[in-house]
Amino acid sequence: MENRFDMIIIGGGPGGYSAAxxxxxxxxxxxxxxxxxxxxxxxxxxxxxxxxxxxxxxxxFTLAQQMQSQAHRFGAETRYEQVIRLELQAQPKRVHTAKQTYLAKTVVFATGANARPLGLAGEEALIGRGVGYCAACDGMFYKGKTVVVVGGGNTAASDALLLSRVAEKVILVHRRDTLRATKVYHSPLLNAPNVQFRWDSEVVALQGQERLTGVTVKNLKTGGIEEISCQGLFVSIGRLPNSALAEGQLTLDDGGYIQTDGTPQTEIAGVYAVGDVRNTPLRQVVTAVADGALAVHQAEFYLSQQES
Ligand SMILES: Cc1cc2nc3c(=O)[nH]c(=O)nc-3n(C[C@H](O)[C@H](O)[C@H](O)COP(=O)(O)OP(=O)(O)OC[C@H]3O[C@@H](n4cnc5c(N)ncnc54)[C@H](O)[C@@H]3O)c2cc1C
Incomplete structure (x- = not known):
């Protein structure tokens, strides 16, 4: 089976198929x-x-299928194999899967990220049925409803603010007694008439089978339990980038995202990181696909220099 490619893209999400x-x-x-x-x-x-x-x-699902077939129409190929090891400094670069070793002139990391879950019973089954991890994505579905936001950092604060403009009531649940988010969020949130706070508290259980109907909140200081009826729960306690493959070869930032120069270019020539896995201020489909296009633009320049 052919194993030499000009570009190998690790990950078939929007960033990966745009690059493809x-x-x-x-x-x-x-x-x-x-x-x-x-x-x-x-x-x-x-x-x-x-x-x-x-x-x-x-x-x-449909958007994903369309992105894949559009890339395949121009000759890109997909193989369903997990990349388990990389040699990025080698010439050509080596990409190892359990089945074989591939050789690539350029490599694109498009391995994405996953939201950090609360780890509660029923959480996975309720994703998209009340439980969400991205208020910018799904907040509009909660117009006039009651939503709970978990977290106290910048993402949780900006999610709560965004939701306060859509939902009827927003309840922010945070383990500490003050926000960790930067000061700029504090007064808009504290002054928003439809935002309430449950400090020193944790969501400890979810209610609902087909859809979320409420959450159980525990006060960590008093041990008191409160049942909150709500239609939405946004978990904003951070994300887990799929960057383990890059460890030891590329610099990761404090959050574990692949460090780039603000574009998909990493510190190794011919190696790019696109979409949710890289240090970027906004993680959305539109930004991932823009990264994919830009990575190829940079790779073409790199390849032309190699050839000259
Ligand atoms: C519930 C939900 C709702 C969302 N709603 C919206 C929305 O409305 N609008 C919007 O713009 N964005 C939305 N997003 C965010 C958007 O989906 C992401 O920003 C986007 O998918 C990122 O694309 P990506 O290509 O960087 O990574 P991903 O989509 O995460 O794709 C990464 C791919 O890499 C593969 N992979 C990882 N490691 C390996 C490996 N070692 N070997 C081979 N393959 C590997 C994974 O299996 C995965 O298929 C939502 C996200 C979620 C979770």
């Missing part, structure tokens, strides 16, 4: 290695309303 489309369309021999199924987090996304070009929105 641009690379294949530019005539680069392109392979996407995906460990599960095309689409990445799109597979968990019931409906996407903020990706331009779909005025009525589109379901995540």
């Amino acid at each position: 489309l641009y690379a294949a369309r530019s005539g680069l021999k392109t392979l996407v290695l995906e460990k599960f199924s095309a689409g990445g987090q799109l597979g968990q996304t019931h409906w996407i309303d903020n990706y331009p070009g779909f005025p009525e929105g589109i379901d995540g």
